[in-house]
Amino acid sequence: MHKKTGLFFGTFNPVHVGHIIIANHFAEHSDLDEIWLVVTPHNPFKKKNTLLPDHHRLEMVYRATQDFEKIRPSDIEFKLPQPNYTVNTLAHLQEKYPGREFCLIMGEDNLKGLHKWKNYEVILKHHPIYVYPRITASGQPTEVPRDRIFKIDAPVIEISATAIRNDIRDGKNVTPLLHPEVWKYIDEMNFYRSTTPGQAREA
Ligand code: ATP
Numbered sequence: 245m246h247k248k249t250g251l252f253f254g255t256f257n258p259v260h261v262g263h264i265i266i267a268n269h270f271a272e273h274s275d276l277d278e279i280w281l282v283v284t285p286h287n288p289f290k291k292k293n294t295l296l297p298d299h300h301r302l303e304m305v306y307r308a309t310q311d312f313e314k315i316r317p318s319d320i321e322f323k324l325p326q327p328n329y330t331v332n333t334l335a336h337l338q339e340k341y342p343g344r345e346f347c348l349i350m351g352e353d354n355l356k357g358l359h360k361w362k363n364y365e366v367i368l369k370h371h372p373i374y375v376y377p378r379i380t381a382s383g384q385p386t387e388v389p390r391d392r393i394f395k396i397d398a399p400v401i402e403i404s405a406t407a408i409r410n411d412i413r414d415g416k417n418v419t420p421l422l423h424p425e426v427w428k429y430i431d432e433m434n435f436y437r438s439t440t441p442g443q444a445r446e447a
Contacts, residue, residue, distance in 0.1 A: 278316060
């Protein structure tokens with residue numbers, strides 16, 4: 245039988261407990277066998293000073309997920325041509341792992357824009373979409389066939405990576421929001437502090 249693998253895409257700058265709670269909820273309360281946190285690479289054409297280099301974000305995801313048997317980091321998009329379109333990543337993964345069935349995990353808020361994704365019909369045809377609730381979401385576009393969408397009633401935890409970065413910059417305590425090993429890495433590497441070279445303040 246095919247191993248059902250849920251893909252949770254993100255920049256994870258940094259990965260926080262909100263991400264892990266969602267991934268763990270899917271690992272424990274859905275038919276997915278594994279959840280992969282797919283770290284989206286830095287797009288060289290979109291300059292964003294606060295986005296850490298790919299390998300640092302991957303390292304943080306590795307640290308945050310190491311205690312979870314069914315949750316893994318993925319750097320699959322690092323080697324793919326830019327910009328990364330999800331449809332291409334899925335095709336690449338399917339070829340590399342023919343024994344797996346890949347599903348997409350996304351918040352209700354992202355579902356609203358799905359019909360604008362490149363070849364979204366192709367994605368939907370081959371990959372079920374698992375959706376979790378977000379406060380910011382309402383409604384669903386009629387373009388998306390409902391029989392390919394599976395709603396999972398995961399907890400709504402409104403923690404944001406942007407807020408975490410701003411708090412670190414301002415010297416606030418963010419340790420409850422991060423895996424201890426992730427915080428250790430950020431602290432040791434001096435990430436997101438205004439004094440870090442190449443890191444600008446965020447608006
Ligand atoms: P940023 O604030 O830097 O934009 P983010 O946490 O919103 O960061 P990503 O790191 O790209 O964004 O998050 C990965 C995925 O997880 C995205 O699809 C995002 O919508 C979702 N996500 C982010 N925060 C939460 C949360 N607290 N609960 C559930 N899903 C979340």
